[in-house]
Amino acid sequence: MILGGMFIKDDPIAKVLDNLMKFDDILACMVARRNMISVEPSGGTNSFKPEVIQIWDEVKRAMEVMFLGISECKNIGKIDFEVYDYNALMYVFPDTDTAIVAIIPSLANKGLVDVELERARKKIQKIREDEEKSK
Amino acid sequence: MVEETIFSQQIAHTNNKDTTDVGETKSPVKASLGVSEKWDAREAGREVAETAIQNLTRPPDFFLLFSTIHYEKYGGFQEFLNGVWDVLPKGTPLIGCTVPGFLNNYGCYTIGATALAVSYPNADVVLGVGKNTKRDPKNAANQSAEMIKKGLANSQYKNKFLLNIVSGPETWKIPGEGYKKIVDSGFWSKFATLAFGISQYLLQKGSGREDEIFEYLVQKFPEYYMILGASMDDYRGISNYQFFNNKVLTNSLVNLGFATDLDINVCTTHGMKRTNIKFEITKLSKDKHIIKEINQKPAVPELLHILDWPEGFLNEKTMYNIIPYYPISFKRHNREVPTIMPGFLKNSIVTPSVIDVGEVSILTISGRDMINSIKEGLQNFEYIDPEFGLFSTCITILTTLGSKINLIQKEIIGHFKQKPFIMFFSAGEGTYSPERNLTYANISFNTAILGHSK
Numbered sequence: 001m002i003l004g005g006m007f008i009k010d011d012p013i014a015k016v017l018d019n020l021m022k023f024d025d026i027l028a029c030m031v032a033r034r035n036m037i038s039v040e041p042s043g044g045t046n047s048f049k050p051e052v053i054q055i056w057d058e059v060k061r062a063m064e065v066m067f068l069g070i071s072e073c074k075n076i077g078k079i080d081f082e083v084y085d086y087n088a089l090m091y092v093f094p095d096t097d098t099a100i101v102a103i104i105p106s107l108a109n110k111g112l113v114d115v116e117l118e119r120a121r122k123k124i125q126k127i128r129e130d131e132e133k134s135k
Numbered sequence: 136m137v138e139e140t141i142f143s144q145q146i147a148h149t150n151n152k153d154t155t156d157v158g159e160t161k162s163p164v165k166a167s168l169g170v171s172e173k174w175d176a177r178e179a180g181r182e183v184a185e186t187a188i189q190n191l192t193r194p195p196d197f198f199l200l201f202s203t204i205h206y207e208k209y210g211g212f213q214e215f216l217n218g219v220w221d222v223l224p225k226g227t228p229l230i231g232c233t234v235p236g237f238l239n240n241y242g243c244y245t246i247g248a249t250a251l252a253v254s255y256p257n258a259d260v261v262l263g264v265g266k267n268t269k270r271d272p273k274n275a276a277n278q279s280a281e282m283i284k285k286g287l288a289n290s291q292y293k294n295k296f297l298l299n300i301v302s303g304p305e306t307w308k309i310p311g312e313g314y315k316k317i318v319d320s321g322f323w324s325k326f327a328t329l330a331f332g333i334s335q336y337l338l339q340k341g342s343g344r345e346d347e348i349f350e351y352l353v354q355k356f357p358e359y360y361m362i363l364g365a366s367m368d369d370y371r372g373i374s375n376y377q378f379f380n381n382k383v384l385t386n387s388l389v390n391l392g393f394a395t396d397l398d399i400n401v402c403t404t405h406g407m408k409r410t411n412i413k414f415e416i417t418k419l420s421k422d423k424h425i426i427k428e429i430n431q432k433p434a435v436p437e438l439l440h441i442l443d444w445p446e447g448f449l450n451e452k453t454m455y456n457i458i459p460y461y462p463i464s465f466k467r468h469n470r471e472v473p474t475i476m477p478g479f480l481k482n483s484i485v486t487p488s489v490i491d492v493g494e495v496s497i498l499t500i501s502g503r504d505m506i507n508s509i510k511e512g513l514q515n516f517e518y519i520d521p522e523f524g525l526f527s528t529c530i531t532i533l534t535t536l537g538s539k540i541n542l543i544q545k546e547i548i549g550h551f552k553q554k555p556f557i558m559f560f561s562a563g564e565g566t567y568s569p570e571r572n573l574t575y576a577n578i579s580f581n582t583a584i585l586g587h588s589k
Contacts, residue, residue, distance in 0.1 A: 019174065019246075022174060022205070022209075023246070109369065109370045109534055110534070110537065111533055111534030111535060111536065111537040112235060112236060112245040112369060112370065112533065112534060112537075113245075113537075114537030114538045115236060115243050115244070115245045115533070115537055115538050115540065116245050116246060117538075118537070118538035119242070119244075119538075
């Protein structure tokens with residue numbers, strides 16, 4: 001996976017990710033697809049919390065495998081996999097092979113995180129739809 | 136009329152958030168919702184108040200405010216309240232608290248603030264407050280009860296409602312070990328049950344004791360309809376706050392007393408089912424908050440044996456992912472009290488409420504049971520056209536369902552249509568009515584709807 005997403009000034013999607021990064025339990029988040037991180041938070045990967053760096057290579061490799069599954073099976077909504085003491089949550093945008101991905105500690109309260117990731121997915125989806133309409 | 140005109144002008148400048156559909160009505164009851172997702176405390180306070188009152192044509196008679204804990208780090212709760220009072224008319228009765236999340240007509244939020252502003256001429260409103268709830272719940276209940284009684288003594292309205300918000304459980308930080316749900320080893324485990332009692336009295340850490348406060352208030356106001364919720368943070372159990380007018384409180388009880396000609400009903404539903412796993416509680420601590428022995432054996436090892444769980448199966452990592460789904464049907468004064476076990480102290484089990492010795496059952500519940508439970512609860516209100524509603528619901532339901540909580544929102548909106556409601560998630564909840572008596576439970580929906588009989 002290529003590390004390094006797109007940096008667009010005042011990117012509304014990056015702002016959604018910035019708000020997610022304010023959660024104590026969200027250690028990293030991005031919008032990604034196979035072989036690419038599409039959008040990172042405004043601070044890039046520097047805004048990821050330090051403990052993510054140790055597991056980042058493993059998470060990237062696992063995400064590649066997951067994205068393969070997402071592109072093969074169109075009805076996958078969410079994927080949750082564990083790496084050491086962390087979970088990577090992938091919320092797929094409907095009818096796409098792109099997902100919002102968040103890394104959280106395994107001890108995090110997943111129900112509360114799920115509510116906010118779902119809200120973020122909907123916000124980003126709306127931004128993407130509005131961008132499509134304005135083209 | 137002059138007062139209404141001035142009020143309308145005051146709110147004319149507010150941001151036009153898309154909250155205009157909810158609460159629009161020709162009824163004399165004006166009830167309106169506010170929401171903010173802002174992270175800055177002062178801005179969020181302003182926005183939640185603006186959006187709550189922008190649709191009212193009269194000043195609110197009361198203002199209920201719920202917020203998630205994150206403002207503690209993003210400006211503080213006094214700033215949050217200051218933001219609310221930048222907008223809210225002076226003298227508006229306000230109570231509220233921190234919650235792990237809330238659900239209303241607009242969706243479910245685990246970050247943000249929501250408010251319900253109600254204006255109705257045929258009602259009397261009074262607030263009550265009691266302090267030091269964990270140290271002396273009876274005294275706290277008495278303090279607030281005196282204010283409620285005095286405030287509504289001359290009310291001409293026969294239907295009375297009491298909203299009870301109590302400071303919820305707080306885990307104490309064990310020196311050298313941090314915040315723990317299981318204390319099974321180390322120096323402190325030797326003194327665990329003694330330390331629990333001392334910390335509750337001296338430090339006001341431990342169980343919220345909201346069940347005890349509720350019992351006292353029911354004794355004081357047997358003719359009232361009541362709903363109870365215990366405030367909490369984001370399920371970590373480290374801190375929680377209550378709001379009383381312009382004050383931010385801790386370890387407090389705050390009450391809204393509402394006497395009105397509106398019809399009122401409350402009920403509790405939970406959807407839990409009994410399993411065939413039973414046992415006998417044979418020894419409790421003096422304050423009846425800790426189970427010391429089950430079947431005349433040390434409680435924790437015996438519980439693990441009954442459930443056929445190996446030693447070490449429950450630990451800090453697995454505790455909150457497993458134990459809430461094995462609630463127990465305890466007994467209290469011959470009432471059934473389904474609750475979860477929030478912590479283990481060496482070989483003893485902490486319960487969130489006061490319980491009695493005797494036979495108990497393990498219960499079970501699924502996500503589907505939870506959703507069916509709210510449907511069942513709403514059926515009790517089919518004879519009322521709601522004007523506004525409050526739901527005090529267990530945090531475990533939110534953590535279990537996650538974003539699927541929108542299925543519950545759909546059920547409620549089906550009943551409320553355009554009328555506003557707030558479901559606030561709590562760490563201990565219940566209802567009381569003269570017809571159904573007191574119900575205290577975990578993993579439950581507790582519904583209060585005020586409106587007009589059909």
